[in-house]
Amino acid sequence: FRTLLVLQVENVKLLDRYTNRKAANGTLYLTATHLIYVDASAEVRKETWILHHHIATVEKLPLTTAGYPLLIHCKNFHVAHFVIGQERDCHEVYTSLLKLSQPVKPEELYAFSYNPKMSKENREIGWKLIDLKVDYQRMGIPNDYWEITDVNKDYEVCNTYPPEIVVPRAANKAVVIGSSRFRSRGRIPVLSYLYKENNAAICRCSQPLSGFSARCLEDEQMLQAIREANPGSPFMYVVDTRPKLNAMANRAAGKGYENEDNYDNIRFKFIGIENIHVMRNSLQKLLEVCEMKSPSMSDFLTGLENSGWLRHIKAVMDAGVFLAKAVKDEKASVLVHCSDGWDRTAQVCSVASILLDPFYRTFKGFMVLIEKEWIAMGHKFAHRCGHLDGDPKEVSPVFTQFVECVWQLMQQFPCTFEFNERFLLEIHDHVYSCQFGNFLGTCHKEREDVKIFEKTHSLWPFLLQKKQELRNPLYRGFTAYKELQPNTLPFSFQFWCGMYNRFDKGMHPKQCVLDHLLSCVSQKMKLEDNASELENKLPCLDGPSEACSLSKVGSAASKTPMLNTPQDYEAEPPPGLSNGASAGDLDVVSDVDQKHTEISCHRDLHDLNDTVDVLDSEAKDGKPQHH
Amino acid sequence: MLRSSQPLTGPNRKRCREDEMLLGTVLEEGERGFIIDTRSAQAAKQARMTGGGTEPKSSYPQWRRLHRPLERGRPLQESFIKLVEACNDASISMDRWLSRLESCRWLSHVKAALSTACLAAQCMDREEASVLVHGVEGTDTTLLVTALAQVILDPSCRTLVGFQGLLEREWIEAGHPFHLRCARSAYSHARLKQEAPLFLLFLDCVWQLSRQFPFSLEFSECLLLTLFDNAYASAYGTFLCNNEKERCLCKVKESTHSLWAWLNQPAERKKYLNPLYSHNALVVWPSVEPQSIQLWQGLFLRWIRPSQYLDEAWAEIQRLAESN
Numbered sequence: 001f002r003t004l005l006v007l008q009v010e011n012v013k014l015l016d017r018y019t020n021r022k023a024a025n026g027t028l029y030l031t032a033t034h035l036i037y038v039d040a041s042a043e044v045r046k047e048t049w050i051l052h053h054h055i056a057t058v059e060k061l062p063l064t065t066a067g068y069p070l071l072i073h074c075k076n077f078h079v080a081h082f083v084i085g086q087e088r089d090c091h092e093v094y095t096s097l098l099k100l101s102q103p104v105k106p107e108e109l110y111a112f113s114y115n116p117k118m119s120k121e122n123r124e125i126g127w128k129l130i131d132l133k134v135d136y137q138r139m140g141i142p143n144d145y146w147e148i149t150d151v152n153k154d155y156e157v158c159n160t161y162p163p164e165i166v167v168p169r170a171a172n173k174a175v176v177i178g179s180s181r182f183r184s185r186g187r188i189p190v191l192s193y194l195y196k197e198n199n200a201a202i203c204r205c206s207q208p209l210s211g212f213s214a215r216c217l218e219d220e221q222m223l224q225a226i227r228e229a230n231p232g233s234p235f236m237y238v239v240d241t242r243p244k245l246n247a248m249a250n251r252a253a254g255k256g257y258e259n260e261d262n263y264d265n266i267r268f269k270f271i272g273i274e275n276i277h278v279m280r281n282s283l284q285k286l287l288e289v290c291e292m293k294s295p296s297m298s299d300f301l302t303g304l305e306n307s308g309w310l311r312h313i314k315a316v317m318d319a320g321v322f323l324a325k326a327v328k329d330e331k332a333s334v335l336v337h338c339s340d341g342w343d344r345t346a347q348v349c350s351v352a353s354i355l356l357d358p359f360y361r362t363f364k365g366f367m368v369l370i371e372k373e374w375i376a377m378g379h380k381f382a383h384r385c386g387h388l389d390g391d392p393k394e395v396s397p398v399f400t401q402f403v404e405c406v407w408q409l410m411q412q413f414p415c416t417f418e419f420n421e422r423f424l425l426e427i428h429d430h431v432y433s434c435q436f437g438n439f440l441g442t443c444h445k446e447r448e449d450v451k452i453f454e455k456t457h458s459l460w461p462f463l464l465q466k467k468q469e470l471r472n473p474l475y476r477g478f479t480a481y482k483e484l485q486p487n488t489l490p491f492s493f494q495f496w497c498g499m500y501n502r503f504d505k506g507m508h509p510k511q512c513v514l515d516h517l518l519s520c521v522s523q524k525m526k527l528e529d530n531a532s533e534l535e536n537k538l539p540c541l542d543g544p545s546e547a548c549s550l551s552k553v554g555s556a557a558s559k560t561p562m563l564n565t566p567q568d569y570e571a572e573p574p575p576g577l578s579n580g581a582s583a584g585d586l587d588v589v590s591d592v593d594q595k596h597t598e599i600s601c602h603r604d605l606h607d608l609n610d611t612v613d614v615l616d617s618e619a620k621d622g623k624p625q626h627h
Numbered sequence: 628m629l630r631s632s633q634p635l636t637g638p639n640r641k642r643c644r645e646d647e648m649l650l651g652t653v654l655e656e657g658e659r660g661f662i663i664d665t666r667s668a669q670a671a672k673q674a675r676m677t678g679g680g681t682e683p684k685s686s687y688p689q690w691r692r693l694h695r696p697l698e699r700g701r702p703l704q705e706s707f708i709k710l711v712e713a714c715n716d717a718s719i720s721m722d723r724w725l726s727r728l729e730s731c732r733w734l735s736h737v738k739a740a741l742s743t744a745c746l747a748a749q750c751m752d753r754e755e756a757s758v759l760v761h762g763v764e765g766t767d768t769t770l771l772v773t774a775l776a777q778v779i780l781d782p783s784c785r786t787l788v789g790f791q792g793l794l795e796r797e798w799i800e801a802g803h804p805f806h807l808r809c810a811r812s813a814y815s816h817a818r819l820k821q822e823a824p825l826f827l828l829f830l831d832c833v834w835q836l837s838r839q840f841p842f843s844l845e846f847s848e849c850l851l852l853t854l855f856d857n858a859y860a861s862a863y864g865t866f867l868c869n870n871e872k873e874r875c876l877c878k879v880k881e882s883t884h885s886l887w888a889w890l891n892q893p894a895e896r897k898k899y900l901n902p903l904y905s906h907n908a909l910v911v912w913p914s915v916e917p918q919s920i921q922l923w924q925g926l927f928l929r930w931i932r933p934s935q936y937l938d939e940a941w942a943e944i945q946r947l948a949e950s951n
Binding site: 473 | 714717719720721722723724725726728729732734735737738742743745746748749753838839840841842843903909910911912914915916917918919920921922924928932936937939940943944947948950951
């Protein structure tokens with residue numbers, strides 16, 4: 001990476017919660033896209049890579065005896081605490097990182113310069129990997145009641161919806177257009193998921209512009225059409241995922257919620273998930289808890305409670321469960337909305353789909369789900385994830401919460417997802433990395449305008465390539481489980497250490513079961529291949545003895561006991577007792593997470609063409625930093 | 628590693644030459660040892676008023692005393708009861724749940740027990756020093772520490788057979804009063820003075836180790852649950868009475884069957900083995916960060932939520948491990 005270097009600084013220490021001043025001296029490199037810290041002091045060279053786009057904040061901390069500290073908080077919850085020997089170096093790194101981590105224009109995003117070795121055809125094929133029409137077909141659409149319409153092909157109905165949406169056949173163009181005038185941002189009720197078994201549907205939209213008393217015939221007809229598309233149920237649910245008070249307050253602004261008196265045969269319900277500001281603050285508090293140095297159990301649990309984070313996760317999950325139950329048990333269709341129908345609505349529809357349909361628990365299905373409910377249907381990724389320098393009040397961990405709901409389900413149902421936790425973490429990383437075009441902007445139209453399909457790559461082929469590491473070795477197959485009925489009592493929700501303390505390796509189990517099981521699975525497949533190969537070659541031989549020895553080698557290697565060192569078990573260490581935390585744990589088996597990021601970044605970096613242009617084009621004015 | 632009960636120093640700072648000599652023989656000339664007292668410094672000092680006390684530095688110059696207060700007795704039983712109540716509350720909100728989990732302090736006790744055991748292990752493994760552990764009677768928190776320290780230090784204690792041997796040695800023969808401590812468990816209205824879940828706390832700590840080192844214990848969670856069950860109510864005589872003397876008087880060995888004999892039958896034994904086990908010759912140092920310590924759902928939620936999906940996962944793990 002030397003050729004693309006922006007800055008190189010020696011005498012830098014990387015501290016973590018276990019090492020103190022005994023940390024070794026290393027070198028810090030800044031490239032156009034990454035910060036790379038190299039510690040070559042021990043036998044094993046250790047590299048720490050941080051993508052500039054992942055950096056949320058950079059702070060200079062007060063001077064210490066060890067040097068000039070720089071604290072970097074990342075959007076994927078990596079916290080890097082550097083101590084730089086020279087003040088001038090520290091300041092240079094600080095100002096460079098401020099510039100590099102906060103692009104102003106969309107063209108500055110990594111996706112537009114990321115250029116792996118891939119043919120133009122393959123890149124285009126990558127974008128065609130996910131076709132939502134195929135998923136609708138899987139649901140049986142088009143059918144007697146539902147059709148895929150192109151009424152929005154020029155975004156006349158709704159400029160944040162995709163060109164093709166699914167509406168009831170009974171809803172003609174006039175109804176669609178009329179309804180769009182009565183819904184916030186024109187986000188009319190459209191189909192999210194159809195439960196084939198009983199024709200109940202999950203639909204989504206935004207809040208009606210009802211104010212205190214406004215009505216709209218077409219909107220009422222639209223809901224009627226949705227209800228009648230499910231003849232098996234006399235009523236349908238309309239679910240407002242906001243707290244009642246917030247929804248009522250919206251009425252004063254000419255918006256609000258559906259009046260049961262005006263819409264025939266609807267049952268209206270508030271679910272009460274808090275808004276983006278509450279969630280942003282909740283996460284902030286949670287991260288503060290995660291960063292506490294040596295907290296007591298009480299400190300931790302109290303902090304966790306005060307953040308409210310798990311309470312919010314439960315609220316999203318409860319909503320998903322309600323939808324799934326309504327559809328499966330009550331056979332009733334559900335129309336979901338929040339305010340603009342692209343935050344809580346997306347979360348809740350996605351969770352419900354996963355609960356109902358095992359397809360969305362496969363690799364392909366999960367990608368389809370995200371493409372459908374988040375990407376196609378519009379979600380302000382750019383704002384929520386702070387891709388560009390913008391309003392900090394728009395930032396909120398909406399997608400993060402959805403990913404966590406999936407993880408919580410994985411804990412309760414370990415055999416039902418085709419993929420593992422790492423898959424979720426990779427997707428989450430890339431929602432923020434802007435390395436791929438899928439999550440740029442806010443909606444399909446915007447992505448078309450910025451030409452992501454011509455100029456950037458899709459994330460999905462990249463992930464599918466790594467399928468072997470991202471799969472769940474305990475997956476029991478597509479047909480093993482149908483609907484999931486999770487336990488939603490509070491004790492069922494665990495703190496996700498792998499996400500929020502992901503980079504605090506000492507906190508995680510010291511031995512990785514996932515790796516071992518994955519190697520068992522691949523061993524098994526290799527052995528089966530070998531065995532059949534051998535059988536074909538030498539039909540007279542008695543039994544696959546070679547295969548047996550192969551398996552022993554494999555398992556021994558993956559189960560090599562990991563050297564680990566004791567942490568500081570003292571509140572106050574008694575004099576004379578060494579605290580055992582030696583400078584740098586011997587990472588004999590280096591953790592896979594770090595390696596993943598490293599390997600993928602290495603490849604990307606080597607394949608980057610000249611990205612110096614990106615830096616030249618940036619704003620030269622010293623914009624005051626605030627994230 | 629040694630264990631004992633508290634020295635009977637008393638308010639007049641009595642000395643006992645024989646006791647000093649006994650501890651003296653453990654250490655070489657110039658060597659240092661550590662005394663881990665499972666009472667707070669203040670509690671240990673107050674114990675003198677009732678005839679107990681601590682080892683004065685002047686009489687035991689080679690020994691350095693460390694205080695690591697561990698909960699025992701009624702407060703520990705209350706902690707257990709409160710946790711079980713919280714788990715059983717079906718109408719509880721998330722905030723209330725976390726609040727009760729915190730206020731019952733069970734996980735704090737787990738953290739403290741693991742930390743103290745690690746301290747003892749550190750003294751031996753890192754400082755290469757001998758350790759004496761005692762609390763008041765030497766029958767509760769003392770045994771918790773010594774037994775746990777051995778699981779941490781000694782790979783043979785992590786085998787199925789070795790673990791049983793450890794239990795026999797450090798809990799049963801050492802005189803943990805099972806009959807008194809494991810009388811009624813968490814649901815009983817009779818709040819017995821002598822009841823306290825030290826043994827459960829030990830099992831919980833071992834479970835935490837198995838979670839952090841999934842390959843390093845030869846036995847599974849199933850064994851730990853079986854031990855918990857049998858400590859409170861058993862068809863076998865293994866956990867009966869309070870000490871060896873009582874067992875002799877009650878003729879336990881003549882009149883009852885041994886749990887170990889049952890467990891170790893080839894057909895039974897399979898159930899208690901960890902399919903992921905791979906001998907680990909090293910010391911296993913657990914993390915005692917709050918994020919690393921979890922509620923033992925397999926025990927505390929055992930009858931509250933179905934384990935079907937987790938059982939299926941274990942069956943898969945077994946299948947994969949066996950096919951390897």
